[in-house]
Amino acid sequence: xxxxxxxxxxxxxxxxxxxxxxxxxxxxxxxxxxxxxxxxxxxxxxxxxxxxxxxxxxxxxxxxxxxxxxxxxxxxxxxxxxxxxxxxxxxxxxxxxxxxxxxxxxxxxxxxxxxxxxxxxxxxxxxxxxxxxxxxxxxxxxxxxxxxxxxxxxxxxxxxxxxxxxxxxxxxx
Numbered sequence: 001x002x003x004x005x006x007x008x009x010x011x012x013x014x015x016x017x018x019x020x021x022x023x024x025x026x027x028x029x030x031x032x033x034x035x036x037x038x039x040x041x042x043x044x045x046x047x048x049x050x051x052x053x054x055x056x057x058x059x060x061x062x063x064x065x066x067x068x069x070x071x072x073x074x075x076x077x078x079x080x081x082x083x084x085x086x087x088x089x090x091x092x093x094x095x096x097x098x099x100x101x102x103x104x105x106x107x108x109x110x111x112x113x114x115x116x117x118x119x120x121x122x123x124x125x126x127x128x129x130x131x132x133x134x135x136x137x138x139x140x141x142x143x144x145x146x147x148x149x150x151x152x153x154x155x156x157x158x159x160x161x162x163x164x165x166x167x168x169x170x171x172x173x
Contacts, residue, residue, distance in 0.1 A: 003058040007051040011104040026080040040150030128159025
């Protein structure tokens with residue numbers, strides 16, 4: 001069990017996670033926002049990770065997580081492939097995705113359309129409403145992290161599903 005802290009290029013705060021898996025492009029962790037708390041999964045693009053460390057603080061966190069018997073399994077059917085494939089996987093599994101760009105700005109959405117090196121989303125607001133006319137494109141290479149199953153992610157998902165149900169009472173979510 002290995003806990004690491006990451007310095008992400010252009011982000012103000014460092015991020016900590018329990019290492020689950022990695023390949024040449026991505027690092028998959030169970031996200032640790034504070035102390036010994038696990039809050040969902042996060043996938044960091046390696047090209048934006050400036051530094052990663054695992055020293056005394058991280059070893060202590062790892063020890064506690066081991067004592068808590070935290071599982072270190074990759075979520076079923078998740079493949080650390082391209083940005084778009086991971087976003088599609090999340091949307092298929094949860095109905096939405098969450099990502100952060102190179103500045104650390106956070107977005108929730110559903111894929112609307114994809115062009116060669118960019119994509120458009122239907123933005124999901126913090127109240128669960130889906131903005132279908134959200135006219136902003138994202139460059140694929142600017143996606144720095146993708147996350148899912150955090151408490152906030154699940155809250156947005158529940159709100160979104162409730163808004164869909166209110167708008168379409170016969171629709172099953």
